[in-house]
Amino acid sequence: MSFKKLFFSFLIGGLVLALAACGSNDSSESNGNAGAEGETRVFKIAHVVQENHVWNVTAEKFGEELRKLSDGRFDIEIHPASTLGTEADMVQQLETGAIDFGFMTNAYMSTRQDSLNAWFMPYLFSSIEEAIALRESEPAKQMLEELNSQGLVGLDFMFAGNRHVLMTDGFAKSPADLKGKKIRIIGSPAMQSYWEKVGAGPTAMPLSEVYTSLQTGVIDGIDIDLDALVTEKYYEVAKYLTLTNQMTFPTVIVMSKQVYDSLSPEDQEMIRTALKNAVDWGVQEAIKREESNLQTLKDAGVEVLENIDTSAFQTVTDEVRNEFSEKSDIIKAFIEEAESNK
Structure with missing residues (x-):
């Protein structure tokens, strides 16, 4: 074989090997995006609450479970x-996959999906335990399934407690x-309707503005769960707490459908189990x-009124429940199941 032929043989052989390596790399990257065995990944989680809040x-804890079940392949960044x-x-x-998971307030998500207003039906739960019991009910599962149409995978509900009323002056025993x-309030159709029917002036604003607004008298009170009340320190500027239990307050835990679909079935199941x-x-x-x-609130000098007679709110309760039951069969079924569990 001449030197020229030998040279071209080596050249062609090298090109074949290089193309094969590129093909292997492309395949590896594709499988990695699909959650291939051995892939390592750090998932981004976003939410609105402080680091010491129960949702955070x-x-x-989800990160701990995920690291354990994946043998360290998967981790999280909050x-x-x-x-x-x-x-x-x-x-x-979440829709584009820039964030992997969201612990979204049910209040915001209820503005995007009617059925989620079910959690805000007035006086449906007298305790957080009663709300938690509905977490895996059939209507709750249907709410999560409906999120698929928004490019989200609904995974679960987590709770911060029931909602109460903190006022700068006096208690909230009746309308x-x-x-x-x-x-x-947090902007939500059901919350807006409830407070309007009560006769108050519902005022939606972000958490970052609430402390100063209470302090300066821009607002007279807040609809709040105890965990946010403590972690945001609103008790420093408002001292009258009425344990009304008028609603519960879940976070809707969702995952980017784009990211979820890129994972293998085994990794999808691992994520669901860890969560x-x-x-x-x-x-x-x-x-x-x-x-x-x-x-903690009592020790901080907050005046607390417990065990109020909620019969004064019955008319408003019936009006709101009827209004939203007509909008969604899921809400109607959810109310019926909650009442049957009492």
């Missing part, structure tokens, strides 16, 4: 307190006590915090 510690933007921003990032009062383990732990933590947070 549940997210941390972005708390709206550091990645508003919840509307977060949903957009008469709330008439004309400016009450900060369920974390939320099973988290709901028990939330129950413990209801008691400890209440004691």
